[in-house]
Amino acid sequence: MSGLxxxxxxxxxxxxxxxxxxxxxxxxxxxxxxxxxxxxxAAITYKDGVVIAADSRxxxxxxxxxxxxxxxxxxxxxxxxxxxxxxxxxxFQTRLLESQLELxxxxxxRQVRVATAVRKIQQHLFRYQGHLGAYLIIVGVDVTxxxxxxxxxxxxxxxxxxxxxxxxxxxxxxxxxxxxxxNMTEEEAKQLARDALYASTTTDLYSGSRINxxxxxxxxxxxxxxxxVVGVRSDKQNDYTLAKGTTQVLSxxxxxxxxxxxxxxxxxxxxxxxxxxxx
Amino acid sequence: xxDDILSYNGGVALAMKGKECVAIACDKRYGVQNRTIAxxxxxxxxxxxxxxxxxxxxxxxxxxxxxxxxxxxxxxxxREQRKLKPVVLYNMLTNLLYERRFGPxxxxxxxxxxxxxxxxxxxxxxxxxxxxSDNVNLATVGTASExxxxxxxxxxxPNMNSDELFEATSQALLNGVDRDSASGWGAVVYVIEKDKxxxxxxxxxxx
Numbered sequence: 001m002s003g004l005x006x007x008x009x010x011x012x013x014x015x016x017x018x019x020x021x022x023x024x025x026x027x028x029x030x031x032x033x034x035x036x037x038x039x040x041x042a043a044i045t046y047k048d049g050v051v052i053a054a055d056s057r058x059x060x061x062x063x064x065x066x067x068x069x070x071x072x073x074x075x076x077x078x079x080x081x082x083x084x085x086x087x088x089x090x091x092f093q094t095r096l097l098e099s100q101l102e103l104x105x106x107x108x109x110r111q112v113r114v115a116t117a118v119r120k121i122q123q124h125l126f127r128y129q130g131h132l133g134a135y136l137i138i139v140g141v142d143v144t145x146x147x148x149x150x151x152x153x154x155x156x157x158x159x160x161x162x163x164x165x166x167x168x169x170x171x172x173x174x175x176x177x178x179x180x181x182x183n184m185t186e187e188e189a190k191q192l193a194r195d196a197l198y199a200s201t202t203t204d205l206y207s208g209s210r211i212n213x214x215x216x217x218x219x220x221x222x223x224x225x226x227x228x229v230v231g232v233r234s235d236k237q238n239d240y241t242l243a244k245g246t247t248q249v250l251s252x253x254x255x256x257x258x259x260x261x262x263x264x265x266x267x268x269x270x271x272x273x274x275x276x277x278x279x
Numbered sequence: 280x281x282d283d284i285l286s287y288n289g290g291v292a293l294a295m296k297g298k299e300c301v302a303i304a305c306d307k308r309y310g311v312q313n314r315t316i317a318x319x320x321x322x323x324x325x326x327x328x329x330x331x332x333x334x335x336x337x338x339x340x341x342x343x344x345x346x347x348x349x350x351x352x353x354x355x356x357x358r359e360q361r362k363l364k365p366v367v368l369y370n371m372l373t374n375l376l377y378e379r380r381f382g383p384x385x386x387x388x389x390x391x392x393x394x395x396x397x398x399x400x401x402x403x404x405x406x407x408x409x410x411x412s413d414n415v416n417l418a419t420v421g422t423a424s425e426x427x428x429x430x431x432x433x434x435x436x437p438n439m440n441s442d443e444l445f446e447a448t449s450q451a452l453l454n455g456v457d458r459d460s461a462s463g464w465g466a467v468v469y470v471i472e473k474d475k476x477x478x479x480x481x482x483x484x485x486x
Contacts, residue, residue: 012378013378013379013380013381014378014379014382015379015381015382016379016382017379017382017383017384018381018382020382021382021383024284029283029284029287030283030284031284031383031385034406034407034408034410058410058412060406063424063425063428065404065406065412065418066404066412066413066415068413068415069412069413070413086408086410087406087410087411088373088376088377088380088406088408088409088410088411089380089408091410091411092377092380092409092411131381132380236433236436240433240434240436241436241443241447242434242443242446242447242450243446244442244443244446246446246449246450247445247446247449247450247453247481247482248481248482249479249480249481249482250465250479250480250481250482251479251480252477252478252479253477253478253479254475254476254477254478255475255476255477255478256474256475257328257329257395257473257474257475257476259395259474262396
C-alpha cells in the first residue's frame, strides 16, 4: 500500500506506480532516458588467473553522464563481476549477489565458487524474464581454478576462456580472438586486454575515457585504476573564472549552521611548570 | 502528450563542487506543457545541515519522492540518533528509486553534501531508477541539462572558493536555462560551506 505512514521498506520491488505509468505510456508519453553503461567489458584467462578490463563511460542517450564509472563490482574476495547494460540493474543486482555470497560463505565456511555465483545470478535473472537489463561477466579464482562466465539478462550463461561484452564487445572480441593463446604470461594478458579495450574505446560511441583493469590470481588482486587514460582532456585555452558580482542577485539569505564541538585542546603559553605552592 | 515525460513540467538543476564547498542550483518554473502555472516551484530540498537533494522531472513525482525520502531520513535520524551523511542519503534515495524499477518515478535527482569535519565534498547524480554514480565534479538534470553540461564544463575548475563557485554555478544555470523554454522564471542557488549555507535568488529572464 502506498500510505505514507505504512511505508516501511520491506525489500524487493514495489509495483505501485505501474498502473499510472502504463496509462501515461499508452497516451504516447515517452519514458525518461535511463543511464546505460554502453560499455566495453572484457575478461581473459591466463596462466595464473584472470585479467579483467572495463572502460569508464556512462551514457544517458548520447550524453555522457559520468566519465569515470567503475564497472568492476566486487562479489567476494575472489570473485568479481563486470556489468554492461542498464546501469542501475548492474549495480543493484551485483550488490544483492555480493550480500548473498557473503552469507553463503559464512554459512558454508568455505570460499565461494564462481559456479555458485553464476548459478545464483542466472536463476535470479531468469525469474525476471530479461526485464533486468544486466549483461554481466563473472570472473573469479577458486579451488577449482580460474573461471570466466558471461551472463545474459534472460539467464543464459557460457563459461569461456575469454569473453567481451557490451556495445564495444565485438570490437574487443575481434582483437582478443586474433591474439589469444592458452597459458599466456601476465604481461601478455594485460597487454592483450589493454589493446582490446583500446580498440573499442576508440571506435565505439558508448565506450571511452579510461581503461580500468584488475588482475586476479589465487594469491593476489592487482587493481589498475586506471590502467590507461584513453580520452585525455585537452587543457582549457582560456581562464574562464568569473569575477565576483557577475551574477545579479535579488536576495541573499545566510543560514548559519551550529557547530558541534568535537574536542577541545587548551595549550598554555607559559613554558615552565611551577610547582604549586600551598599557602 | 506524446512528449518526453520529463519535459511535461520542465525544470532543471545543477550541482558543482568547490574546495570545501558545494553549490546546488535550480530554476523556479512549474508548468504544464506550454503553460506556466507557477514561478516559485523550487526543486531543492534539505535533508540535513549539509545535505541537499534536487529533483527534476514530473512535478508530482518530485513532491512524492522528496516527501517519501524525508520520511525515511526522519526515521533514520530518530533510530540512529545522529545526522545523515551524504553517502547514506544517496544510498537511501537510490534504494527508494530502484524499488520501483518496474513502474518508476519520473524524477532525476542530484544529491549534494559536505562533511563538516573533513571538508570533503559530495555530488552524486541519479537517473530515475537509481543508477549509482561516483562522486563527480559537476552534475545536472532536467530539460536544459544538455545545455548546462556544456557551460558547466567550461566554467568549472577544481578547488574553487565559494564566491567563484557561486558565479560559475549561476552563470552556467542562467545561460543554459535561457535556451530552454521549459525552464527558467528565476533561479535559486544554495552554496553549502562548513559553517553556513547561503541561499541566493538570482535575477534572470522572466520568460
